[in-house]
Amino acid sequence: MTGERYSITDRIDAATGGMRMRRLRQAEWSRRLVREKQLSTADLIWPIFVREGSGAPQPVESMPGVDRLSVEGCVEAAKRARDLDIPVIALFPYTDPSLRDETGSEALNPENLICRATRAIKAAVPEVGIMCDVALDPYTSHGHDGVMAGDRILNDESVEVLCRQAVVQAEAGCDVIGPSDMMDGRVACIRGALDDAGCRDTMIMAYSAKYASAFYGPFRDAVGSGGMLKGDKRTYQMDYANSDEAVREAAQDLAEGADMIMVKPGLPYLDVLARLAREFGVPTFAYQTSGEYSMIMAAVRNGWLDGDKAMVETLTAYKRAGASGILTYFSPKVAEMMRG
Numbered sequence: 001m002t003g004e005r006y007s008i009t010d011r012i013d014a015a016t017g018g019m020r021m022r023r024l025r026q027a028e029w030s031r032r033l034v035r036e037k038q039l040s041t042a043d044l045i046w047p048i049f050v051r052e053g054s055g056a057p058q059p060v061e062s063m064p065g066v067d068r069l070s071v072e073g074c075v076e077a078a079k080r081a082r083d084l085d086i087p088v089i090a091l092f093p094y095t096d097p098s099l100r101d102e103t104g105s106e107a108l109n110p111e112n113l114i115c116r117a118t119r120a121i122k123a124a125v126p127e128v129g130i131m132c133d134v135a136l137d138p139y140t141s142h143g144h145d146g147v148m149a150g151d152r153i154l155n156d157e158s159v160e161v162l163c164r165q166a167v168v169q170a171e172a173g174c175d176v177i178g179p180s181d182m183m184d185g186r187v188a189c190i191r192g193a194l195d196d197a198g199c200r201d202t203m204i205m206a207y208s209a210k211y212a213s214a215f216y217g218p219f220r221d222a223v224g225s226g227g228m229l230k231g232d233k234r235t236y237q238m239d240y241a242n243s244d245e246a247v248r249e250a251a252q253d254l255a256e257g258a259d260m261i262m263v264k265p266g267l268p269y270l271d272v273l274a275r276l277a278r279e280f281g282v283p284t285f286a287y288q289t290s291g292e293y294s295m296i297m298a299a300v301r302n303g304w305l306d307g308d309k310a311m312v313e314t315l316t317a318y319k320r321a322g323a324s325g326i327l328t329y330f331s332p333k334v335a336e337m338m339r340g
Protein backbone atom coordinates (compact mmCIF):
# COMPACT_ATOMS: atom_id res chain seq x y z
CA MET A 1 0.00 0.00 0.00
CA THR A 2 2.74 2.39 -0.78
CA GLY A 3 2.71 5.41 -2.96
CA GLU A 4 -1.06 5.83 -2.88
CA ARG A 5 -1.62 9.54 -3.61
CA TYR A 6 -4.67 11.35 -2.42
CA SER A 7 -5.49 14.67 -3.95
CA ILE A 8 -6.08 17.61 -1.62
CA THR A 9 -9.69 17.56 -2.76
CA ASP A 10 -10.07 13.92 -1.73
CA ARG A 11 -8.59 14.67 1.67
CA ILE A 12 -10.88 17.63 2.21
CA ASP A 13 -13.94 15.70 1.15
CA ALA A 14 -12.95 12.83 3.42
CA ALA A 15 -12.55 15.23 6.35
CA THR A 16 -15.66 17.32 5.76
CA GLY A 17 -17.96 14.69 4.39
CA GLY A 18 -18.38 16.97 1.43
CA MET A 19 -19.76 19.79 3.51
CA ARG A 20 -18.34 23.06 2.22
CA MET A 21 -19.10 25.91 4.60
CA ARG A 22 -18.05 28.46 2.00
CA ARG A 23 -20.86 27.39 -0.34
CA LEU A 24 -23.37 29.72 1.31
CA ARG A 25 -20.90 32.61 1.39
CA GLN A 26 -20.33 32.77 -2.35
CA ALA A 27 -22.80 35.52 -3.25
CA GLU A 28 -24.36 38.53 -1.60
CA TRP A 29 -27.85 37.07 -2.05
CA SER A 30 -26.98 33.80 -0.30
CA ARG A 31 -25.14 35.61 2.50
CA ARG A 32 -28.23 37.74 3.03
CA LEU A 33 -30.47 34.70 2.90
CA VAL A 34 -28.74 32.91 5.77
CA ARG A 35 -27.82 35.94 7.87
CA GLU A 36 -28.81 35.25 11.47
CA LYS A 37 -29.05 38.77 12.86
CA GLN A 38 -29.94 41.99 11.21
CA LEU A 39 -29.38 45.40 12.72
CA SER A 40 -32.40 47.66 12.30
CA THR A 41 -33.17 51.28 13.14
CA ALA A 42 -35.67 49.93 15.68
CA ASP A 43 -32.67 48.74 17.73
CA LEU A 44 -31.27 52.21 18.33
CA ILE A 45 -31.28 54.44 21.37
CA TRP A 46 -29.53 57.73 20.65
CA PRO A 47 -27.78 59.42 23.61
CA ILE A 48 -27.77 63.22 23.30
CA PHE A 49 -25.99 65.83 25.43
CA VAL A 50 -28.00 68.93 26.33
CA ARG A 51 -26.52 72.27 27.30
CA GLU A 52 -27.82 75.62 28.45
CA GLY A 53 -28.23 78.56 26.07
CA SER A 54 -28.84 78.77 22.37
CA GLY A 55 -26.76 78.66 19.24
CA ALA A 56 -24.57 76.25 17.40
CA PRO A 57 -23.72 72.71 18.51
CA GLN A 58 -20.70 72.61 20.82
CA PRO A 59 -18.34 69.76 19.92
CA VAL A 60 -17.27 67.34 22.64
CA GLU A 61 -13.55 67.23 22.06
CA SER A 62 -13.00 63.65 23.16
CA MET A 63 -15.97 62.39 21.10
CA PRO A 64 -15.45 63.41 17.47
CA GLY A 65 -18.80 63.88 15.76
CA VAL A 66 -20.74 64.32 19.03
CA ASP A 67 -21.98 67.72 20.21
CA ARG A 68 -23.67 69.31 23.17
CA LEU A 69 -26.94 70.72 21.89
CA SER A 70 -29.15 73.57 23.05
CA VAL A 71 -32.75 72.73 23.93
CA GLU A 72 -33.79 73.84 20.43
CA GLY A 73 -30.98 71.72 19.03
CA CYS A 74 -32.38 68.73 20.92
CA VAL A 75 -35.80 69.32 19.42
CA GLU A 76 -34.19 69.29 15.98
CA ALA A 77 -32.32 66.11 16.88
CA ALA A 78 -35.60 64.51 17.99
CA LYS A 79 -37.15 65.40 14.64
CA ARG A 80 -34.17 63.82 12.95
CA ALA A 81 -34.65 60.70 15.12
CA ARG A 82 -38.31 60.56 14.07
CA ASP A 83 -37.42 60.95 10.39
CA LEU A 84 -34.77 58.23 10.71
CA ASP A 85 -37.12 55.84 12.58
CA ILE A 86 -34.98 55.89 15.73
CA PRO A 87 -37.47 54.95 18.48
CA VAL A 88 -35.97 56.69 21.48
CA ILE A 89 -33.39 59.28 22.47
CA ALA A 90 -31.58 59.42 25.82
CA LEU A 91 -30.90 62.87 27.27
CA PHE A 92 -27.87 63.76 29.38
CA PRO A 93 -27.30 67.25 30.75
CA TYR A 94 -24.15 69.32 30.89
CA THR A 95 -24.80 71.18 34.13
CA ASP A 96 -23.15 74.51 34.74
CA PRO A 97 -20.61 74.13 37.59
CA SER A 98 -22.36 76.94 39.49
CA LEU A 99 -25.49 74.75 39.75
CA ARG A 100 -23.65 71.76 41.21
CA ASP A 101 -23.63 71.09 44.92
CA GLU A 102 -22.90 68.36 47.47
CA THR A 103 -26.36 66.75 47.22
CA GLY A 104 -27.06 67.34 43.54
CA SER A 105 -30.14 69.43 44.35
CA GLU A 106 -30.47 70.71 40.78
CA ALA A 107 -31.58 67.17 39.86
CA LEU A 108 -34.83 67.88 41.70
CA ASN A 109 -35.55 71.22 40.04
CA PRO A 110 -38.56 70.76 37.71
CA GLU A 111 -37.14 73.63 35.65
CA ASN A 112 -33.71 72.08 35.23
CA LEU A 113 -32.19 71.64 31.80
CA ILE A 114 -33.24 68.03 31.34
CA CYS A 115 -36.87 68.76 32.26
CA ARG A 116 -37.05 71.77 29.95
CA ALA A 117 -35.54 69.77 27.09
CA THR A 118 -37.93 66.88 27.76
CA ARG A 119 -40.98 69.15 27.72
CA ALA A 120 -39.85 70.92 24.54
CA ILE A 121 -39.23 67.63 22.73
CA LYS A 122 -42.50 66.07 23.89
CA ALA A 123 -44.42 69.12 22.69
CA ALA A 124 -42.78 69.12 19.26
CA VAL A 125 -42.14 65.42 18.57
CA PRO A 126 -44.43 63.34 20.79
CA GLU A 127 -43.87 60.16 18.80
CA VAL A 128 -40.21 59.82 19.80
CA GLY A 129 -39.54 58.17 23.16
CA ILE A 130 -37.43 60.00 25.74
CA MET A 131 -35.16 58.25 28.19
CA CYS A 132 -33.49 60.03 31.14
CA ASP A 133 -30.76 58.83 33.45
CA VAL A 134 -31.42 58.65 37.15
CA ALA A 135 -28.13 59.38 38.93
CA LEU A 136 -26.75 62.48 40.56
CA ASP A 137 -23.34 62.76 38.88
CA PRO A 138 -24.28 65.51 36.42
CA TYR A 139 -25.41 67.60 39.40
CA THR A 140 -22.98 66.92 42.25
CA SER A 141 -19.88 68.94 43.01
CA HIS A 142 -17.97 65.68 43.68
CA GLY A 143 -19.10 63.90 40.48
CA HIS A 144 -20.54 60.86 42.28
CA ASP A 145 -23.91 59.32 41.47
CA GLY A 146 -25.19 59.52 45.04
CA VAL A 147 -25.08 61.52 48.25
CA MET A 148 -21.75 61.53 50.11
CA ALA A 149 -20.75 61.58 53.75
CA GLY A 150 -17.00 62.02 54.04
CA ASP A 151 -15.69 59.71 51.36
CA ARG A 152 -18.63 57.28 51.49
CA ILE A 153 -21.56 57.17 49.08
CA LEU A 154 -24.67 56.65 51.19
CA ASN A 155 -27.05 54.08 49.75
CA ASP A 156 -30.46 54.71 51.28
CA GLU A 157 -30.10 58.49 51.44
CA SER A 158 -29.14 58.44 47.75
CA VAL A 159 -32.12 56.28 46.82
CA GLU A 160 -34.43 58.78 48.48
CA VAL A 161 -33.11 61.57 46.25
CA LEU A 162 -33.06 59.36 43.15
CA CYS A 163 -36.77 58.56 43.62
CA ARG A 164 -37.57 62.24 43.62
CA GLN A 165 -35.35 62.81 40.59
CA ALA A 166 -37.22 60.04 38.73
CA VAL A 167 -40.61 61.56 39.53
CA VAL A 168 -39.48 65.06 38.46
CA GLN A 169 -38.30 63.64 35.13
CA ALA A 170 -41.40 61.51 34.60
CA GLU A 171 -43.64 64.48 35.32
CA ALA A 172 -41.72 66.48 32.70
CA GLY A 173 -42.67 63.80 30.16
CA CYS A 174 -39.82 61.31 30.26
CA ASP A 175 -41.01 57.89 29.04
CA VAL A 176 -38.15 55.67 30.21
CA ILE A 177 -36.31 56.11 33.48
CA GLY A 178 -32.79 54.70 33.40
CA PRO A 179 -31.37 54.27 36.89
CA SER A 180 -27.62 54.31 36.25
CA ASP A 181 -26.56 54.83 39.86
CA MET A 182 -26.15 51.20 41.03
CA MET A 183 -27.53 51.84 44.51
CA ASP A 184 -29.13 48.79 46.15
CA GLY A 185 -32.93 48.66 46.07
CA ARG A 186 -33.33 51.68 43.85
CA VAL A 187 -35.50 50.04 41.22
CA ALA A 188 -38.16 49.00 43.75
CA CYS A 189 -38.17 52.42 45.38
CA ILE A 190 -38.28 54.30 42.06
CA ARG A 191 -41.11 52.06 40.81
CA GLY A 192 -43.04 52.79 43.99
CA ALA A 193 -42.38 56.52 43.80
CA LEU A 194 -43.46 56.67 40.16
CA ASP A 195 -46.65 54.74 40.91
CA ASP A 196 -47.43 56.95 43.91
CA ALA A 197 -47.02 60.00 41.67
CA GLY A 198 -49.47 58.54 39.14
CA CYS A 199 -46.74 57.70 36.63
CA ARG A 200 -47.69 54.04 36.25
CA ASP A 201 -46.89 54.01 32.55
CA THR A 202 -43.35 55.30 32.94
CA MET A 203 -40.97 52.49 32.04
CA ILE A 204 -37.76 51.53 33.83
CA MET A 205 -34.67 50.39 31.97
CA ALA A 206 -32.30 49.41 34.76
CA TYR A 207 -28.59 49.74 34.28
CA SER A 208 -28.38 46.31 35.93
CA ALA A 209 -24.83 45.28 35.17
CA LYS A 210 -22.96 48.55 35.17
CA TYR A 211 -19.26 48.11 35.69
CA ALA A 212 -16.68 50.47 37.18
CA SER A 213 -15.04 51.09 33.84
CA ALA A 214 -12.39 53.17 32.14
CA PHE A 215 -14.69 53.49 29.13
CA TYR A 216 -16.82 56.31 30.59
CA GLY A 217 -14.05 58.93 30.37
CA PRO A 218 -15.27 60.89 27.34
CA PHE A 219 -18.87 60.89 28.66
CA ARG A 220 -17.68 62.49 31.87
CA ASP A 221 -16.02 65.20 29.77
CA ALA A 222 -19.27 65.67 27.87
CA VAL A 223 -21.37 66.20 31.00
CA GLY A 224 -18.62 68.11 32.76
CA SER A 225 -18.16 65.76 35.71
CA GLY A 226 -14.80 64.27 34.72
CA GLY A 227 -12.60 66.88 36.35
CA MET A 228 -14.78 66.91 39.45
CA LEU A 229 -14.85 63.22 40.24
CA LYS A 230 -13.21 62.49 43.58
CA GLY A 231 -11.85 58.96 43.67
CA ASP A 232 -13.67 56.31 41.69
CA LYS A 233 -17.03 54.53 41.61
CA ARG A 234 -15.92 51.06 42.69
CA THR A 235 -18.03 50.97 45.87
CA TYR A 236 -21.21 50.98 43.80
CA GLN A 237 -20.41 50.07 40.19
CA MET A 238 -19.49 46.43 39.58
CA ASP A 239 -16.06 44.82 39.55
CA TYR A 240 -15.27 44.01 35.93
CA ALA A 241 -13.95 40.59 36.88
CA ASN A 242 -17.46 39.39 37.78
CA SER A 243 -20.27 37.90 35.73
CA ASP A 244 -22.16 35.66 38.20
CA GLU A 245 -22.77 38.87 40.10
CA ALA A 246 -24.32 40.42 36.98
CA VAL A 247 -26.88 37.62 36.95
CA ARG A 248 -27.76 38.37 40.57
CA GLU A 249 -28.00 42.12 39.89
CA ALA A 250 -30.31 41.57 36.92
CA ALA A 251 -32.50 39.09 38.82
CA GLN A 252 -32.78 41.59 41.63
CA ASP A 253 -33.72 44.50 39.32
CA LEU A 254 -36.34 42.39 37.56
CA ALA A 255 -37.81 41.26 40.88
CA GLU A 256 -37.95 44.92 41.89
CA GLY A 257 -39.96 45.85 38.80
CA ALA A 258 -37.53 46.74 35.99
CA ASP A 259 -39.19 46.49 32.57
CA MET A 260 -35.88 46.22 30.75
CA ILE A 261 -32.28 45.61 31.76
CA MET A 262 -28.97 46.87 30.43
CA VAL A 263 -25.32 45.89 30.37
CA LYS A 264 -22.67 48.58 30.29
CA PRO A 265 -20.09 48.99 28.82
CA GLY A 266 -20.88 46.99 25.71
CA LEU A 267 -18.23 45.37 23.58
CA PRO A 268 -15.82 44.34 26.37
CA TYR A 269 -18.81 42.75 28.16
CA LEU A 270 -20.51 40.80 25.38
CA ASP A 271 -20.19 37.64 27.48
CA VAL A 272 -22.27 39.27 30.21
CA LEU A 273 -24.81 40.52 27.68
CA ALA A 274 -25.15 37.08 26.11
CA ARG A 275 -25.53 35.48 29.51
CA LEU A 276 -28.23 37.84 30.75
CA ALA A 277 -30.15 37.76 27.47
CA ARG A 278 -30.22 33.96 27.54
CA GLU A 279 -30.86 33.62 31.26
CA PHE A 280 -33.80 36.00 31.62
CA GLY A 281 -35.39 36.35 28.19
CA VAL A 282 -36.40 39.94 28.92
CA PRO A 283 -35.63 43.03 26.81
CA THR A 284 -31.88 43.36 27.36
CA PHE A 285 -29.91 46.34 26.10
CA ALA A 286 -26.26 47.21 25.72
CA TYR A 287 -24.61 50.59 26.04
CA GLN A 288 -21.84 51.21 23.53
CA THR A 289 -20.13 53.68 25.81
CA SER A 290 -18.36 56.91 25.03
CA GLY A 291 -14.97 55.23 25.36
CA GLU A 292 -15.88 52.55 22.84
CA TYR A 293 -17.15 55.21 20.45
CA SER A 294 -14.07 57.38 20.88
CA MET A 295 -11.67 54.46 20.37
CA ILE A 296 -13.20 53.78 16.99
CA MET A 297 -13.30 57.45 16.06
CA ALA A 298 -9.68 58.00 17.10
CA ALA A 299 -8.56 55.16 14.85
CA VAL A 300 -10.71 56.50 12.02
CA ARG A 301 -9.13 59.92 12.40
CA ASN A 302 -5.72 58.35 12.06
CA GLY A 303 -6.80 56.56 8.93
CA TRP A 304 -6.40 53.18 10.65
CA LEU A 305 -9.97 51.92 10.47
CA ASP A 306 -12.89 52.14 8.09
CA GLY A 307 -15.33 53.88 10.45
CA ASP A 308 -18.55 52.86 8.73
CA LYS A 309 -17.56 49.22 8.64
CA ALA A 310 -16.37 49.20 12.26
CA MET A 311 -19.62 50.88 13.31
CA VAL A 312 -21.90 48.33 11.66
CA GLU A 313 -19.73 45.39 12.73
CA THR A 314 -19.72 46.40 16.40
CA LEU A 315 -23.44 47.13 16.45
CA THR A 316 -24.21 43.81 14.79
CA ALA A 317 -22.03 42.07 17.38
CA TYR A 318 -24.36 43.32 20.11
CA LYS A 319 -27.32 41.87 18.24
CA ARG A 320 -25.50 38.56 17.79
CA ALA A 321 -24.84 38.45 21.54
CA GLY A 322 -28.56 38.83 22.19
CA ALA A 323 -29.19 42.55 22.64
CA SER A 324 -32.71 43.82 22.05
CA GLY A 325 -31.17 47.17 21.24
CA ILE A 326 -28.14 49.39 21.72
CA LEU A 327 -27.52 52.81 23.16
CA THR A 328 -25.00 54.22 20.71
CA TYR A 329 -23.63 57.59 19.72
CA PHE A 330 -23.52 56.23 16.17
CA SER A 331 -27.34 56.11 16.06
CA PRO A 332 -28.02 58.91 13.54
CA LYS A 333 -25.12 57.88 11.36
CA VAL A 334 -25.98 54.20 11.19
CA ALA A 335 -29.68 54.98 10.73
CA GLU A 336 -28.83 57.21 7.81
CA MET A 337 -26.67 54.50 6.34
CA MET A 338 -29.39 51.87 6.72
CA ARG A 339 -31.85 54.15 4.96
CA GLY A 340 -29.42 54.02 2.08
Ligand code: PBG
Pocket (backbone or CB within 6 Å): 133, 135, 137, 145, 180, 181, 215, 216, 217, 218, 219, 220, 288, 289, 290, 291
Ligand atom coordinates in the same frame (compact mmCIF):
# COMPACT_ATOMS: atom_id res chain seq x y z
C1 PBG B 1 -24.00 58.40 34.90
C2 PBG B 1 -23.68 57.75 33.61
C3 PBG B 1 -22.43 57.45 33.08
C4 PBG B 1 -22.66 56.97 31.79
C5 PBG B 1 -24.05 56.94 31.59
N1 PBG B 1 -24.66 57.42 32.74
C6 PBG B 1 -21.04 57.67 33.59
C7 PBG B 1 -20.65 57.14 34.90
O1 PBG B 1 -21.32 56.30 35.51
O2 PBG B 1 -19.61 57.59 35.37
C8 PBG B 1 -21.60 56.59 30.80
C9 PBG B 1 -21.98 56.66 29.36
C10 PBG B 1 -20.85 56.60 28.40
O3 PBG B 1 -19.67 56.45 28.76
O4 PBG B 1 -21.15 56.72 27.20
N2 PBG B 1 -24.09 57.61 36.00
